[in-house]
Amino acid sequence: MNHPAGIEGAVTNPTGIGASMRRKEDMRFLMGRGNYVADIKLPDMTAGVFVRSPHAHARIVSIDKKAALAMPGVVDVLTGEDLKTDGVGGLPCAWPVVGKGGAPTKEPAHPAIAQGKVRYVGDAVAFVIAESLAQARNAAEAVVVEYDVLPAVVGVLDAIKPGAVAVFDDIPDNVCVDWELGDKHATEAAFKKAAHIARISLVNNRLVGNPMEPRAAIGAFDRSRGQHTLYTTSQFPHIVKLLMGNFVLNIPQHKLRVVSPDVGGGFGVKQFHYAEEAVVTWAAKRLGRPVKWVCDRSEGFISDAHGRDHVTEAEMALDENGKFLALKVSTIANMGGYLSTFGPNIPTNLYGPLLAGVYTTPAIYCEVKAVFTNTVPVDAYRGAGRPEATFVLERLVDVAASELGIDKAEIRRRNMIPSNAYPYQTPVMMEYDSGDPGGCLTKALANADWNGFPARKAASAAKGKLRGIGLCTYVEACGLAPSRIAIRLGVRGGLFESAAVRVHPTGQVTVLMGSHNHGQGHETTFAQIVSERLSIPAENIEIVFGDTDKVQFGLGTYGSRSLAVGGSALWKATDKVIAKGKKIAAHMLEAADTDIEFADGMFSVAGTDRAKSFAEVALSAHFPVDYPLEILEPGLEEQAFYDPVNFTFPCGAHIAEVEIDPETGVVELLSYVCVDDIGTVINPMIVDGQITGGVVQGVGQALYEDCVYDPESGQLLSGSFMDYCMPRADHVPKVSVETHITKCTHNPLGSKGCGELGTIGSPATVINAVVDALSHLGVNHIDMPASPHRVWRVINEAGGAARVAQ
Amino acid sequence: MLNFEYLRPSTVTEAGAMLGKMSEARPLAGGMTLIPAMKLRLAAPTALVDLAGVPELNGIKVDGKTVIVGAMTKHADVAASADVRRLIPALADLAGGIGDAQVRNKGTLGGSIANNDPAACYPAAVLALGATVTTNRRKIAADSFFTGMFETALEPGEIVTGVTFPVPAAAAYEKFRSPASRYALVGVFVAKTTGGVRVAVTGAATCVFRASAIESILAEKFSAEALASLRFPADGLNSDLHGDAQYRAQLVGVLTKRAVAKLS
Numbered sequence A: 001m002n003h004p005a006g007i008e009g010a011v012t013n014p015t016g017i018g019a020s021m022r023r024k025e026d027m028r029f030l031m032g033r034g035n036y037v038a039d040i041k042l043p044d045m046t047a048g049v050f051v052r053s054p055h056a057h058a059r060i061v062s063i064d065k066k067a068a069l070a071m072p073g074v075v076d077v078l079t080g081e082d083l084k085t086d087g088v089g090g091l092p093c094a095w096p097v098v099g100k101g102g103a104p105t106k107e108p109a110h111p112a113i114a115q116g117k118v119r120y121v122g123d124a125v126a127f128v129i130a131e132s133l134a135q136a137r138n139a140a141e142a143v144v145v146e147y148d149v150l151p152a153v154v155g156v157l158d159a160i161k162p163g164a165v166a167v168f169d170d171i172p173d174n175v176c177v178d179w180e181l182g183d184k185h186a187t188e189a190a191f192k193k194a195a196h197i198a199r200i201s202l203v204n205n206r207l208v209g210n211p212m213e214p215r216a217a218i219g220a221f222d223r224s225r226g227q228h229t230l231y232t233t234s235q236f237p238h239i240v241k242l243l244m245g246n247f248v249l250n251i252p253q254h255k256l257r258v259v260s261p262d263v264g265g266g267f268g269v270k271q272f273h274y275a276e277e278a279v280v281t282w283a284a285k286r287l288g289r290p291v292k293w294v295c296d297r298s299e300g301f302i303s304d305a306h307g308r309d310h311v312t313e314a315e316m317a318l319d320e321n322g323k324f325l326a327l328k329v330s331t332i333a334n335m336g337g338y339l340s341t342f343g344p345n346i347p348t349n350l351y352g353p354l355l356a357g358v359y360t361t362p363a364i365y366c367e368v369k370a371v372f373t374n375t376v377p378v379d380a381y382r383g384a385g386r387p388e389a390t391f392v393l394e395r396l397v398d399v400a401a402s403e404l405g406i407d408k409a410e411i412r413r414r415n416m417i418p419s420n421a422y423p424y425q426t427p428v429m430m431e432y433d434s435g436d437p438g439g440c441l442t443k444a445l446a447n448a449d450w451n452g453f454p455a456r457k458a459a460s461a462a463k464g465k466l467r468g469i470g471l472c473t474y475v476e477a478c479g480l481a482p483s484r485i486a487i488r489l490g491v492r493g494g495l496f497e498s499a500a501v502r503v504h505p506t507g508q509v510t511v512l513m514g515s516h517n518h519g520q521g522h523e524t525t526f527a528q529i530v531s532e533r534l535s536i537p538a539e540n541i542e543i544v545f546g547d548t549d550k551v552q553f554g555l556g557t558y559g560s561r562s563l564a565v566g567g568s569a570l571w572k573a574t575d576k577v578i579a580k581g582k583k584i585a586a587h588m589l590e591a592a593d594t595d596i597e598f599a600d601g602m603f604s605v606a607g608t609d610r611a612k613s614f615a616e617v618a619l620s621a622h623f624p625v626d627y628p629l630e631i632l633e634p635g636l637e638e639q640a641f642y643d644p645v646n647f648t649f650p651c652g653a654h655i656a657e658v659e660i661d662p663e664t665g666v667v668e669l670l671s672y673v674c675v676d677d678i679g680t681v682i683n684p685m686i687v688d689g690q691i692t693g694g695v696v697q698g699v700g701q702a703l704y705e706d707c708v709y710d711p712e713s714g715q716l717l718s719g720s721f722m723d724y725c726m727p728r729a730d731h732v733p734k735v736s737v738e739t740h741i742t743k744c745t746h747n748p749l750g751s752k753g754c755g756e757l758g759t760i761g762s763p764a765t766v767i768n769a770v771v772d773a774l775s776h777l778g779v780n781h782i783d784m785p786a787s788p789h790r791v792w793r794v795i796n797e798a799g800g801a802a803r804v805a806q
Numbered sequence B: 001m002l003n004f005e006y007l008r009p010s011t012v013t014e015a016g017a018m019l020g021k022m023s024e025a026r027p028l029a030g031g032m033t034l035i036p037a038m039k040l041r042l043a044a045p046t047a048l049v050d051l052a053g054v055p056e057l058n059g060i061k062v063d064g065k066t067v068i069v070g071a072m073t074k075h076a077d078v079a080a081s082a083d084v085r086r087l088i089p090a091l092a093d094l095a096g097g098i099g100d101a102q103v104r105n106k107g108t109l110g111g112s113i114a115n116n117d118p119a120a121c122y123p124a125a126v127l128a129l130g131a132t133v134t135t136n137r138r139k140i141a142a143d144s145f146f147t148g149m150f151e152t153a154l155e156p157g158e159i160v161t162g163v164t165f166p167v168p169a170a171a172a173y174e175k176f177r178s179p180a181s182r183y184a185l186v187g188v189f190v191a192k193t194t195g196g197v198r199v200a201v202t203g204a205a206t207c208v209f210r211a212s213a214i215e216s217i218l219a220e221k222f223s224a225e226a227l228a229s230l231r232f233p234a235d236g237l238n239s240d241l242h243g244d245a246q247y248r249a250q251l252v253g254v255l256t257k258r259a260v261a262k263l264s
């Protein structure tokens, strides 16, 4: 692999920035020594099972606990009424947005266990606690719930029809928020002058996140100190602590500890405060015993927040040369049966501003209606809003290119922000600090041998196959987020990050991070930053995260923020360690602080060979015999908080090639090339893994994954892996990953983030390739997933395999 | 999963007796279907009679012009068997294409045909090859074994002991994997047997079936060209998330042509 390290000069420290060192954490995972929530056993622990609604929409007439309570081993059966009696609050939405004309987001009550009504298949109606899991399961079947079944509304287009079933009685039109962004008048004026208007209507398919480890939560209550502990599979334990303690259970923050130990994948699914977390914490205090709930896979399908689910109409105005004049996008986004933690923010703030892409389109107007339906709540899923925006824009660009007969790379070049125009202010909020999308495109076209495609297409045709090539250039906004901007956009909290560097007397280091590691390799990447800064080997550095009693504060991991924001906090903390170390060394070396330099692990007096090692300084800080105690505190531990001044903007170009079997509709992904600008790279191997994984997840959306509800009954039809198709290793070729770096200009690392860009670029790239393969049939769009059945139907409707030879 | 008794006989006779004693007892083979069904509480037998300890049920024998596969023989063993590869390569291919590596190393022929999942692969081979199913009580011809969706001619407590496959002149299996489950969305097994051309289709309908219209065309002329104008009727075929009846009908046609092309 040929990565520029993103730092100047050769990489000399084998565990420093730019080194592809192996992941420190992998050994415990590979040896089965991870410590997941489900592995935790507390003394006297009980097991809990949720009774969930089999109906999409129903009034709860009665719940009879009697038979269940009489079952062997049953400790208690709790319902929404019990929550009410105990004064437990509803689950809060942490990021509402402001709609047209200043209208607020509608935030209907979201009880942790349903009260009065159920609003989706899977909505919890009772919680059964027993001595063993088997006993709790048995008793859950004995809870008798009488429902008055109501008609359900599932699709967003049905939800906004006049006279549609109302999910909430006091929101008769089902509209949660009607939001807009951009200059409507300028956009409409530009459309009037257009030489050509390209149009598209599309669906962004609903997805189930399916992290490998299902969610789990254990509540515990220490009566002696009145202290609550929640163990949970969360990407952000501190936020769960704040939301649950403060808004739901009324537990003072100093009496609540939240622990998220090893977590087996998140992808957004685990970055919300879930009902189950509040229920086990509440139940543990009621019982005076720990209560454990572990979600099973089938339950995850109907209780993990889902992703995507948009229906969109979009139009682009172009001049006669294919220059983009304006873009108009109208989207309806599904919120599901209640608002999840960040629900309304995803299809608005994380979507509209990304519609500018890497182009100079001067006028953009976007409106989004977020609507309630009788489905599982919808929230962020890897990419969150940005894949949806990229899909709309990049599909529309392809449609425009084919309608105008312009090469797909050429139309993008004509409209691309030139590298010398950065920082670049878009018409939709964002100011991109740096980037060179044209450079990414040039490299990607070369790596994919774009010009050699016609010969490959002919070779496929000779075998009776349809070959297509697809291109997408994208930008994303990540590094969430500058607090001031985010608070203006509605978030109810800050979005900074914290890090603390604890230097032990012996010179080893423990780092306490507010970011959470659940597969991203943070224990390695963060150790590399410290190794680089302090010149100590990574094996002498431990990264601690995921425990609110250990880590000061943290906003967690999502939105590709951990390196750009958490890593920057860590950088600042190491700055402080070095600064204090210089003072200690100055005393030891009898020199002025300002004369001390720190390099290669040595504090030295500039221009001399007098020096003290990092370990000697650390020792002096803890055994302060010869130490300036009058002016300097002992100890060597420094903490830093970092609030970014802007989002970061990774961008890039992706190219895919597919081959379609016209007789069966099977799409085979033959090659996938990425060239991405992610700023400074800390560990190229980890970056390769993150980008590859993201691409595969996006390929899953494009070709395989589809969360399907029955439109009448609201039953989830794709409720298991027998029907919900995850992408597998043999679905994807080796992804070609290369970087093309411009550094982020506003954080100390120069890093932008790489966690989500794969899922952001790949759905559009792959579908553009599929449509390209079918374009001779007059096809200009196909909805995702481009499953064999759907592709065959499109071919069949367009005249059948007979026309393949053309 | 509900509690159950676990029994481990060492002979077929013993197993039969155990099953005979308890009406809610079920044989356990690879457990690839039965255990998940029990976990989901769709099945709740009071006892499992594990056939894994019965040596006479395991293994592959060649006897004249037949290959006899024991009920407990795993898919992976059938796929790897030199005898099967030599005499009925299509059967080895079929076994090697079932599910994934874990499923192939646990799942068994007996479990597969006793279960008779409408999307399972083995029933197509058993039916197209005109095999005979042997049980602890009798022999059952393939044509009368598969009686409906998840239904067979097996009586309560009856144990499949093996399947006798006559060696065909030629045979091929073409499977279109369901994208999610990897079972057959449609599978077509074409065999030239002493009794004529037999074509069995799985995945497409509620139960494996013989495509007699296709058989007659191929009986006349065994070539892919003879099927060029074939439009397999969609009536009565399954429709689900992964394909409607029309698509399945298309696949029956395509897969049959591909199987025949392999053999011509």
Ligand SMILES: Cc1cc2nc3c(=O)[nH]c(=O)nc-3n(C[C@H](O)[C@H](O)[C@H](O)COP(=O)(O)OP(=O)(O)OC[C@H]3O[C@@H](n4cnc5c(N)ncnc54)[C@H](O)[C@@H]3O)c2cc1C
Pocket: B026, B027, B028, B029, B030, B031, B032, B033, B034, B035, B051, B071, B072, B075, B097, B098, B099, B100, B103, B106, B107, B108, B109, B110, B111, B112, B113, B114, B115, B119, B120, B121, B122, B154, B158, B159, B160, B161, B181, B182, B183, B184
């Ligand atoms: C992920 C996955 C993918 C799969 N993909 C495929 C595929 O592509 N193609 C395919 O054909 N199959 C597929 N299968 C099914 C699998 O191959 C097994 O054949 C199937 O699970 C049954 O075999 P088993 O040995 O596991 O039987 P078990 O699960 O143990 O038993 C199944 C049923 O048969 C009964 N039974 C078992 N043995 C006997 C016997 N000797 N006599 C009487 N009754 C008996 C049991 O009581 C039970 O009712 C798949 C399974 C899974 C889990």
